[in-house]
Amino acid sequence: MFCYQCSEAAKNIACTTRGVCGKDDKVAALEDMLIYNLKGLAYWTKIAREKGVTNEEADLFLLEGLFSTITNVNFDPQRFVEYNNKAIDLRDKMKDLAVSKGADANAPYDAATWKPQKTEADYLAKAAATTILAEENEDIRSLKELLIYGLKGIAAYADHAYVLKFKSEEIFKFTEDALVETLRKDITVNELISLVLKAGEIAVKTMELLDRANTTTYGKPEITQVFTGLVDGPGILVSGHDLLDLEELLKQTEGKGVNVYTHGEMLPAHAYPELKKYKHLIGNFGTAWYNQREEFEQFNGAILFTTNCLVPPKDSYKDRVFTTGLVGWPGIKHIPNATAGKMKDFSPVIQKAIECGGLKAKDGKKITIGFAHDQVMALADKVIDAVNKGAIKRFVVMAGCDGRAKEREYYTEVAKNLPKDTVILTAGCAKYRYNMLDLGDIGGIPRVLDAGQCNDSYSLAYIALKLKEAFGLDDINKLPISYDIAWYEQKAVCVLLALLYLGVKGIRLGPVLPAFLSPNVAKVLVENFNIKPISSVKEDIEAMMAGK
Ligand code: FSO
Ligand code: SF4
Structure with a gap:
């Protein structure tokens, strides 16, 4: 494996045997393959768009696929095999659509044409040819990866906006275009620098879109005091960034005697009027993501991960952890996506919180949050x-x-x-x-x-x-x-x-x-x-x- 996408890259060079984050070489290879197959999908999505055909499933999967490879999101090889298969299926669908509108059926890139058996072994066998190091020029490699990491962030934020029904063709299109550009062997340093700067412009637009999605759905954040202790009774700790998951869980726990707490990046949820109105959203327990192994041991309830940062779970609390969305860890229970028009079903999480028997009250100071722009x-x-x-x-x-x-x-x-x-x-x-x-x-x-x-x-x-x-x-x-x-x-x-x-x-x-x-x-x-x-x-x- 060769991964240097986060600040913890081993020796500040790269993780080459096992990630400091806990990612092993198999997952690293399957992630490399997913990025490769997403580029192939982007190629045909772009060609189809040029022929006047768009497909939201493909646009969305480009975002989800990129998001799934962000540090500390997903460590489950099986899920990455499924994502690779979906990228290939959608790629071929987009190719058929493009060709039906008169596009050339040939493509200049292997990523857009190769035919996998769609097994883990097949993807792993191919992975060596698709690693980051396959790009030999150090500066081109650096700029291509800078662009892809920027795209991963854009994808995560655009996906959060999308689940709240806010989307932008400009973001979809830039994601496709930029991914396809990284396939080019003849791309120059200057062309890549322009793309990186353009990614900055799209990043601003994406954050603006997500801000609009969050504030339209949940109201404008207001100054709020957040309790950092615990109260007696069953509890669920929610981590990550997905406000819709938190809202659906709050709806499903209401009146059930199960309290909800935030952890890490979910803390800001308390400032949104449409979330803070739930009386059983009690407070924030714990601190930043990397302290979770100690903090989760002290939280005798269920724990839900909606996005990163997931750290390899300890046996002492593993059976109380649930993932949802793009998050994954082998053997950890996963709450599947909702079917159209319905909420996700968080009942296994609620059941687990009740089975745990409840938390004991603990004092905690209050912290003040809610200083967003308005x-x-x-x-x-x-x-x-x-x-x-x-x-x-x-x-x-x-x-x-x-x-x-x-x-x-x-x-x-x-x-x-x-x-x-x-x-x-x-x-x-x-x-x-x-x-x-x-x-x-x-x-x-x-x-x-x-x-x-x-x-x-x-x-x-x-x-x-x-x-x-x-x-x-x-x-x-x-x-x-x-x-x-x-x-x-x-x-x-x-x-x-x-x-x-x-x-x-x-x-x-x-x-x-x-x-x-x-x-x-x-x-x-x-x-x-x-x-x-x-x-x-x-x-x-x-x-x-x-x-x-
Ligand atoms: Fe932190 Fe993790 Fe929000 Fe990141 S919890 S490190 S930049 O995922 O996303 O700030
Ligand atoms: Fe290493 Fe994991 Fe960071 Fe990659 S994401 S550089 S494997 S710690």
Whole structure:
């Protein structure tokens, strides 16, 4: 195997024997094959589109397939065999449709034409020829992978929007076009750089679409205090990012004496009016994803994963874990997709929560969330006034992901040591490094403004653009805002490309620069966008306060 898509790539080069995340070489090979077969599917979907035929099943599966290969989503080889088979079936269907409209039945790419037996062995035998290393030019490989990781993030966010019935042909089309471009052997560095920047533009549009989907469906997030302890009685802990899964579970548990708690990236759900209205949505238990092995042992109830980040489960709680959507682990019970017009059936999860016998009450402090763009804009006058009077000297965007690397203590230390006249803008699970610290407020404005999930980084960009307008500036980089971003997986790559597209310069990126950036590609990012690695807490705080 060769995988270097997340910040934990072994030795910051690549995982080559077993993933630090727990992915084995079989799943890695089946994921490589899925990406390959999705490119073949994209080829025929694109040709069919050019002939005037679109097919939503194919468009959607491109998103789902990409999403399933994101770090910590799915570790089940059987599911990847099924996904590969579906990619091949849809590919051939799209080819027939395209050819029926007069398209040439020949294609210049093996991915669009090869005929598998559709068995695990067959896919594994082919996998060696389709690994990332099959692209020999280091810079082309780096840019193709940067593009694909950006696409994976876009796919995840577009899929979340899709389940709430929000979709965009532009996103479908870009996904297809970009996948097909990565098949080209003759593609140049410059062509790939343009595609990567275009992916940033599509990433902004995708996050905007998801923001619209979430706020239209569940209302605008509002400032909310979230309890972090437990109450007596049966409970279900819900992790991941899928708000529809949470809503359906809340509906199905209502009046049954089973309480629901959020974990990790589900915390922001508490701020949405249409979710917080459920009285049995009690609070948030635990912290960021990588602490789940300890935290789940302490939660004597059922646990539901709606998306990443799933960590190899321990035997001590494995039988209480359920997956749904694109998440998978061999042997863990999976809640299947709903049939048209119905909800998913979460009764096995509810039954398990009851069987567990219930949780014991435990104290916990309250954390304040809900600072998405509308809520911050409602405070805009106060914020602008505080900046004009010098009460707020600087905003520091510390969005992104948390992770187990020791170096990530840096983010807690930055939060603790930033001058008291700074405000931290956060989104994503990165917040767990500092959201329980009592950092106080500035004239009633909390010093940590939590916009929500990683995709709600859109809110932070929106706030920055609005502040630019309010201060009459011509460049977003003239605002008193610094970016100290933590990344872990490919959704963070999508967010990073979105920020670059919006013209943000001078981003600090940690805890390490991505292993998939070749020295030349890293140089392009440094020269054009002044991206830099994090350094010491002291040096970085001094530099950020000086606007550097
Ligand atoms: Fe975190 Fe995991 Fe939201 Fe990621 S829980 S690391 S960027 O999946 O998606 O922030
Ligand atoms: Fe390694 Fe990350 Fe790939 Fe897992 S996803 S195999 S940890 S690089």
